[in-house]
Amino acid sequence: MRVGILTGGGDCPGLNAVIRAVVRKGIFHHQDEFVGFIEGWRGVVENKTRPLTIDAVSGILHLGGTILRTSRTNPRKMEGGIDKCLATIKANNLDALITIGGDDTQGVANALLEKGVKIVGVPKTIDNDLSGTDACFGFDTAVSIATEAIDRLHSTAEAHNRVIVCEVMGRDAGWIAITSGIAGGADVIFVPEKPIDLDEAVKILKYRHGHGKLFSIVVVAEGAKLPGTDQQATHGAKLDAFGHARLSGIAQTVAEMIEEKTGYETRYVSLGHTQRGGTPTAYDRMLATRYGTAAIDLVHQGKFGRLVVLRGTQITNIPLADAIAKTRTIGDDLIALAAGLQPDF
DSSP states (O other): OEEEEEEOSSOOTTHHHHHHHHHHHHHHHHOOEEEEETTTHHHHHHTOEEEOOTTTTTTOTTOOSOTTOOOOOOGGGSTTHHHHHHHHHHHTTOSEEEEEEOHHHHHHHHHHHTTTOOEEEEEOOTTOOBTTOSOOTTHHHHHHHHHHHHHHHHHHHHHHTOEEEEEEOOSSOOHHHHHHHHHTTOSEEEOTTSOOOHHHHHHHHHHHHHTTOOOEEEEEETTOBOTTSSOBOEEEEEEOTTSOEEEOOHHHHHHHHHHHHHOOOEEEEEOGGGGTOSOOOHHHHHHHHHHHHHHHHHHHHTOOSEEEEEETTEEEEEEHHHHTSSBOOOOHHHHHHHHTTSOOO
């Protein structure tokens, strides 16, 4: 078979491991040919491709980013975008297309599926918020990086008797914040799923101060709502092709409010793209490899319109439409877990 592959949306550790697994399994066991689309859906719209051979994927397992590069191109918002995609797929004589991406990427995939394109999806979102799967590759790496950063912030916060607010990724779901916050021993964690209770946070910080702990760590997801509002902190008003604002500034706002209410010197730091970059953890390499081999297996089983997912410890698949129907948010159990580690006022 002749199969296309693309990586769409934000990059994350493990993308290359998926590409490698698809190509190696497809060539070694099915004698497939692979066409890689450059820069996600932009490559499909503009017919920008590169061949993916065994040599092309050699030595990429441990690399961050994606050898196919990526973009947030949305063909559905472009005049004739879907038709251009269909023309490109036909021009390249593709028997199937494997789309590696989150809900935005898979939303376009679903639109093409409805036009008759044979598609298999692989879930990719560093926020870990794609519905239907228990884990997305890249998440473990991001949490590891965030946790290490929180560990380091503890020592400098203690040295200076400061409160430090650490902003991590998480637009609509607080998986990175709650996981790295608990693992890193943060004193307060703010997530998009729950309104910021600044008064409660101040009580916790003052309690610590009154019991000899003259420093504290606060972790906040970038998408947490500004205190007393239903708004997220954004950098300008410009939206990307999928309608998302660029989130920025919640840590600074929270830090300023904490300092004003407590009188404690408070600083902030945003980890930003450091969470996306660099080599994936062993867990993410393994998960990405399992996803990649499962995806090419689905192609040869003729099971199109499916998304490869992890349920418990087993790889399975679900309808593509189900995965993009809603955002997977953190549950009350994890929120309760974090709260249970703090004083009960």
